[in-house]
Amino acid sequence: MIKDLHNKLINKEITAVALAEEYFAAIEKNDKDIFAYLTLTRDLALEQARMVDGKIARGEEIGILEGIPGVVKDNLCVAGVRTTAASKILDNYIAPYDATAVARLKEAGAVILGKANMDEFAMGSSTEHSAYGPTKNPVDLGRVPGGSSGGSAAAVAAGEAVWALGTDTGGSIRQPASFCGVVGLKPTYGRVSRYGAIAMASSLDQIGPITKTVEDAAIVLSVISGEDKMDSTSAQSPAKDYTKFLTGSVAGMKIGVVKGYADSLGEEAKASFEKVVEKYKELGAEIQEIELPNVKYSLPVYYIIMPCEVSSNLARFDGVKYGMRAVDHKNTVLDFEPENRTLIETYLDSRRYGLGAETKRRIMLGTYALSSGYYDAYYLRAQKVRTLIKRDFEKAFEEVDLILTPTTPSPAFKFGEKSADPIEMYLEDVFTITANIVGVPAISVPGPLVEVDGKLLPQGFQLSAKWFDEENLLRAAHTYEIN
């Protein structure tokens, strides 16, 4: 899709300003219902678009992403633009600088239309935890778009953006991509700099693209990846042009299917997944059954490591340096008497009124697991089991090039269906979470549609590859898509 628009721009069939205006018109028309956008950056977008039009008018060559409009998830900083992470505590936060991924997109000439809705601080699988209200799934407005990057996926699916940036800590790019029928890529941990991403769980977080096609995802990844001196965990491998690896062939590739995985699926989702396996066979890939014996511990490992890191990262939101400050001195119960009660109450009340229920749950869970006497039993043990899960993957990747699974146990669910019980919501991530636990790259690609209540809904499948092997990952995903 990006290539077609790029050709239209260089052939002067459309200007970058007109293209941006077309997308703003689509947002104006559809976003009242969908609510993918929290903030529009019209002035910034038109200024960027005018620069691109100037270059085209002067006969200068333009890059592949120049003038192509997209949306940035609201937990990524865009300088001078409101950046809330969908939390009340950052309601008035104007980012003083660009996230590296955003700066690289700007440098490449991409046009930024606005900021996308999400679950508060990226904690959730439905956008129902956004402090500003949920995004709706463009395929069926009665269903969730997934989360936490639900606004990003919905915007792309609804034609309100060509590309989107999301973040993925346990499936937050791939699950909404699956629910909305678009492509979502979580790169290898460290492939994309996390500088300027509002941290949730630092050992799991990764920024990646959500797009209509695999080729578009490859284009965006090529721009945003690469080492960054502002993030010491960014990988020291240079950015590549990933589109070069899209050869359209999987002949001879070995794809692993995990024993027992498909059994947990509903009947329709299972049928959809089996068709994907069949298609890869027809395309010449070798399907091999593999075992990942420790993967069953992924969810509990995640629900220890993630809240611990959340409790530490979110300690910064205390009403002191930025964000909401609240003090009302009422009702708060404390089991200790602080020497400096008004200061402590600033923290207590700012966090009490600024943070949502799910965010508080996870902070408290992490605080508990890290508190004196519990560290060994929870965090340390979880990090050891993490090593065992990683070994499973190392062993599997000695035999196969890629691992194929469903992205989600079922298609998009209805609003309210899982929001009452936190654990029900957590189980959404059963297939996606392991890629974050072990750090490998993974992509969700739309598979055969699934019929639910007489309606056809998108259902994604997921491929994961060896660490830093985005080449084979994108190649296999692209081959499926074009056949």
Next chain:
Amino acid sequence: MITKEEVQHIAGLARIGVDEKDLDKFAADLSAVLDWIEELKEVEVEGVEPTAHITGMENRMREDAQIDFENKNAIVDLFPEKKDNYGKVKSVL
């Protein structure tokens, strides 16, 4: 099972103000998640190294040098309360 008193203690450590009436709900939610992650106790982890960095990256050194941030006013503008260029907080002592 987490008690109301434990929730109150954790909330204090986490600096999250809670109302007496919230304690039961948080106690139930946290207990449910803790019960669920109990499963990890069955895993044999004797002699297993904990993961420190998932792709095996080690410490990366850089020169201990100051880097100037150009957009300082944008940071000052974010202070919830300020006096001149200083952020204002409640008395610390």
